[in-house]
Amino acid sequence: MPAALPVADDVLAAATRIAGHADLTPVLRSRTLDAMAGCQLLFKAEHLQRGGAFKFRGACNAVWSLSEAEAAHGVVTHSSGNHGAALALAARGRGIACHVVVPEGAVAAKLANIQRHGATLWRCEATQAAREATCAQVQQATGAQLVHPYADARVIAGQGTAALELAGQAGAPDVMVVPVGGGGLAAGTALALAAVAPDCGLVLAEPAGAADTARSLAAGERRIDFVPDTVCDGLRGALGAPNFELLRAAGAGVVVVDDDATIAAMRLAWQVLKQVVEPSSAIALAAVLAEPARFAGKRVGLVLSGGNVDLEALPWRA
Amino acid sequence: MPAALPVADDVLAAATRIAGHADLTPVLRSRTLDAMAGCQLLFKAEHLQRGGAFKFRGACNAVWSLSEAEAAHGVVTHSSGNHGAALALAARGRGIACHVVVPEGAVAAKLANIQRHGATLWRCEATQAAREATCAQVQQATGAQLVHPYADARVIAGQGTAALELAGQAGAPDVMVVPVGGGGLAAGTALALAAVAPDCGLVLAEPAGAADTARSLAAGERRIDFVPDTVCDGLRGALGAPNFELLRAAGAGVVVVDDDATIAAMRLAWQVLKQVVEPSSAIALAAVLAEPARFAGKRVGLVLSGGNVDLEALPWRA
Numbered sequence: 001m002p003a004a005l006p007v008a009d010d011v012l013a014a015a016t017r018i019a020g021h022a023d024l025t026p027v028l029r030s031r032t033l034d035a036m037a038g039c040q041l042l043f044k045a046e047h048l049q050r051g052g053a054f055k056f057r058g059a060c061n062a063v064w065s066l067s068e069a070e071a072a073h074g075v076v077t078h079s080s081g082n083h084g085a086a087l088a089l090a091a092r093g094r095g096i097a098c099h100v101v102v103p104e105g106a107v108a109a110k111l112a113n114i115q116r117h118g119a120t121l122w123r124c125e126a127t128q129a130a131r132e133a134t135c136a137q138v139q140q141a142t143g144a145q146l147v148h149p150y151a152d153a154r155v156i157a158g159q160g161t162a163a164l165e166l167a168g169q170a171g172a173p174d175v176m177v178v179p180v181g182g183g184g185l186a187a188g189t190a191l192a193l194a195a196v197a198p199d200c201g202l203v204l205a206e207p208a209g210a211a212d213t214a215r216s217l218a219a220g221e222r223r224i225d226f227v228p229d230t231v232c233d234g235l236r237g238a239l240g241a242p243n244f245e246l247l248r249a250a251g252a253g254v255v256v257v258d259d260d261a262t263i264a265a266m267r268l269a270w271q272v273l274k275q276v277v278e279p280s281s282a283i284a285l286a287a288v289l290a291e292p293a294r295f296a297g298k299r300v301g302l303v304l305s306g307g308n309v310d311l312e313a314l315p316w317r318a
Numbered sequence: 319m320p321a322a323l324p325v326a327d328d329v330l331a332a333a334t335r336i337a338g339h340a341d342l343t344p345v346l347r348s349r350t351l352d353a354m355a356g357c358q359l360l361f362k363a364e365h366l367q368r369g370g371a372f373k374f375r376g377a378c379n380a381v382w383s384l385s386e387a388e389a390a391h392g393v394v395t396h397s398s399g400n401h402g403a404a405l406a407l408a409a410r411g412r413g414i415a416c417h418v419v420v421p422e423g424a425v426a427a428k429l430a431n432i433q434r435h436g437a438t439l440w441r442c443e444a445t446q447a448a449r450e451a452t453c454a455q456v457q458q459a460t461g462a463q464l465v466h467p468y469a470d471a472r473v474i475a476g477q478g479t480a481a482l483e484l485a486g487q488a489g490a491p492d493v494m495v496v497p498v499g500g501g502g503l504a505a506g507t508a509l510a511l512a513a514v515a516p517d518c519g520l521v522l523a524e525p526a527g528a529a530d531t532a533r534s535l536a537a538g539e540r541r542i543d544f545v546p547d548t549v550c551d552g553l554r555g556a557l558g559a560p561n562f563e564l565l566r567a568a569g570a571g572v573v574v575v576d577d578d579a580t581i582a583a584m585r586l587a588w589q590v591l592k593q594v595v596e597p598s599s600a601i602a603l604a605a606v607l608a609e610p611a612r613f614a615g616k617r618v619g620l621v622l623s624g625g626n627v628d629l630e631a632l633p634w635r636a
Contacts, residue, residue: 026344028366047592048346267629274365274594274624306592311585314632 005242008195010157011188014061015164021060021093022161025049027170028304032272037288039295042173044166047277047306051117053234054162054303055086055149058184061158062147063090071096073143078124078131080106080114081234082307083149088117099144101134103127110308150182151240160188162303164196172197173301177284180204180213180254181235183243185303190250200301202252203294205287207232207259213239214254217247231259231315233308234280255287255294262286263315269304279315281305323560324471326513329478329506332379336479339378339411343367345488346622350590355606357613360491362484365595365624369435371552372480372621373404373467376502379476380465381408389414391461396442396449398424398432399552400625401467406435417462419452421445428626468500469558478506480621482514490515491619495602498522498531498572499553501561503621508568518619520570521612523605525550525577531557532572535565549577549633551626552598573605573612580604581633587622597633599623 028043046054063075074097077087084100091098098119102111103126111121124134139146147155162185163176176193180186186204193200206213207230215223222244228236239247259279266282269275284302288295346361364372381393392415395405402418409416416437420429421444429439442452457464465473480503481494494511498504504522511518524531525548533541540562546554557565577597584600587593602620606613 031368050349052592270594271627271629274370274627276588276592276594309589309592311589311632312635314629317630 004153005245006153006157006191008191010153011160011164011192011195014057014157015161017064018057018060018158018161021064021090022057023049024165027166028273028275030273033268037295038292039288039297040299041288042166042170042299042301043273044162044301044303045275046162047275047281047304051082051086051089052307053082053086053305054159054185055082055307056089057161058155058158058188059083059086059090059147060093062152062154063087063094063096065154066145070145073145074098075147076101076135076138076142076144077147077149078102078135079149080110082305084114084119085117085307087147088114088119092118097142097144099138099142101131101138103131150184150237151242153242155184156188156242156246157191158188159185160192163189163192163301166301167196172200174298175201175203175295176301177203177205177287178303179232179235179280179283180206180239181210181232181280182237183213183239183247186252187243187246190246190252194250202250203287204247204252204254205283206254206256207235207262207283208256209259210236211256213247214256216244217252217254220248232262232280232283234278234305235283255291257283257286257290261290265289267316275304275306276309277304277306278308280308322471323563324475324509326509328471328475329482329510329513332375332475333479333482335382336375336378336476339382339408340375340479341366341368342483345484346591346593348591351586355613356610357606357615358617359606360484360488360617360619361591362480362619362621363593364480365593365599365622369400369404369407370625371400371404371623372477372503373400373625374407375479376473376476376506377401377404377408377465378411380470380472381405381412381414383472384463388463391463392416393465394419394453394456394460394462395465395467396420396453397467398428400623402432402437403435403625405465406432406437410436415460415462417456417460419449419456421449468502468555469560471560473502474506474560474564475509476506477503478510481507481510481619484619485515490518492616493519493521493613494619495521495523495605496621497550497553497598497601498524498557499528499550499598500555501531501557501565504570505561505564508564508570512568520568521605522565522570522572523601524572524574525553525580525601526574527577528554529574531565532574534562535570535572538566550580550598550601552596552623553601573609575601575604575608579608583607585634593622593624594627595622595624596626598626
């Protein structure tokens with residue numbers, strides 16, 4: 001299943017599948033931020049989603065897509081961030097085992113969060129090869145289904161339900177602006193818009209220090225040879241293959257954002273919107289503020305997330 | 319009008335009066351906080367209210383209660399905090415002048431916030447006597463109506479609309495827990511509950527370093543001779559006379575909370591609820607966590623505020 005490309009109908013099916021598990025999060029507005037941005041900002045509050053991020057949608061769709069026989073062996077993934085916590089939470093909701101492969105050096109607080117949801121942690125070296133090898137070992141030993149953080153049709157379709165819901169709650173936006181890392185949310189949003197808002201544009205916000213999507217879409221082929229350097233810890237992954245195909249087909253645009261602008265936008269979100277969001281989602285607001293002419297007067301949908309916030313230090317005071 | 323005691327119907331009238339000016343704020347929930355507290359927490363998100371606090375409700379009710387002739391001369395108050403900003407915003411909404419008397423030493427950011435809403439600032443010495451004298455001078459010079467931050471029937475009735483709305487949105491709670499400083503929100507909530515949820519209890523959360531309400535209710539008479547010492551900058555004022563009468567009549571209970579517990583609760587609100595709230599409202603969550611037996615299994619309504627948050631330092635890292 002991970003190899004097949006999902007289609008727009010898969011997002012509609014995912015919405016039905018995860019209803020009753022995922023929360024219907026509110027759409028937040030701010031007169032002050034609208035005035036600053038020169039457009040109407042519609043913030044889909046997925047930092048209030050279970051697990052603190054939209055990632056629960058994709059994880060939940062994957063977990064509840066499994067047959068009884070498949071589910072009996074549990075699920076496995078490699079992610080020390082929001083996807084790991086989301087998959088653990090979704091698996092617990094179905095009462096099945098969850099294995100999470102985490103690299104040495106991962107932040108203790110994040111691992112504690114994953115364990116709190118009942119997952120089993122498997123340590124490995126901090127390389128992509130070690131992650132995948134350990135994942136394969138766990139799969140072989142347990143029969144668990146791999147649920148990749150983003151290069152997975154079920155995950156992509158699940159993430160798309162955030163934009164679907166936003167359009168249902170607030171009406172179709174003129175343009176959606178979402179962060180892009182591996183491309184799960186980005187590709188899912190493209191499918192959701194194809195299903196319910198075909199006239200809505202799609203703009204991706206990408207950190208300058210991990211701008212493989214911008215390079216890939218410009219080149220017309222995946223260019224993922226890079227060493228990430230960005231405060232957006234959720235966006236350091238390389239664009240997935242199915243994600244690239246879907247984003248290319250959708251004609252998505254990209255705004256590349258410096259970390260300074262992302263941190264300034266994050267501060268605005270905290271100060272004005274009063275929402276504790278993480279850099280990996282504040283980058284979407286930064287993208288809108290960076291290109292006012294592009295968004296002037298439009299209804300702009302954004303997806304917030306906040307699972308990976310560190311409250312030990314304020315980034316704008318570092 | 320400030321001398322008269324408001325009644326329950328005044329809260330219903332205020333709700334009608336401020337509709338279309340004040341925002342209908344959401345009620346937020348958190349499974350994690352519910353599990354920690356052992357009860358169902360219903361957070362009325364007034365930090366998302368215009369101006370960042372429920373104070374806009376009272377200010378708005380006062381401003382729109384004025385006759386055309388009264389309104390022509392504007393309004394005046396003394397408050398460098400949320401009430402000053404709220405009154406400025408409400409006055410601008412009606413297109414009338416707003417004068418705010420601020421003591422020397424008030425935080426520049428807060429004054430800028432009040433000026434941003436179009437109010438005129440009047441400086442005075444940092445004593446209660448100087449504030450009142452300057453207020454009286456401005457009244458005499460301009461004919462402006464005094465809108466006291468809390469000892470005002472219109473303000474009390476307006477603040478009560480937050481609990482009224484909460485009961486309408488989520489059903490009547492078993493108990494409301496609100497912070498108490500001067501007692502505007504506290505007394506207004508008592509009236510709102512009398513109107514629509516007579517079986518709902520009322521518990522006030524008060525800082526140990528400004529516990530005049532606890533002392534006053536215990537003594538059966540107002541005991542307001544104290545020097546405030548608390549991180550809750552919105553709760554340093556002395557309990558107002560009408561506020562005391564209404565709270566005594568309502569049989570309100572008080573939980574006295576140390577600043578350490580308030581800061582811990584504020585951190586929880588940021589980390590788990592993802593909401594940037596100020597100490598002066600986090601104290602209500604702290605009160606619930608401090609007395610689990612009192613709230614066990616109940617539906618507990620709380621009112622959040624967030625106008626006066628300082629994002630230059632994290633209090634739990636001080």
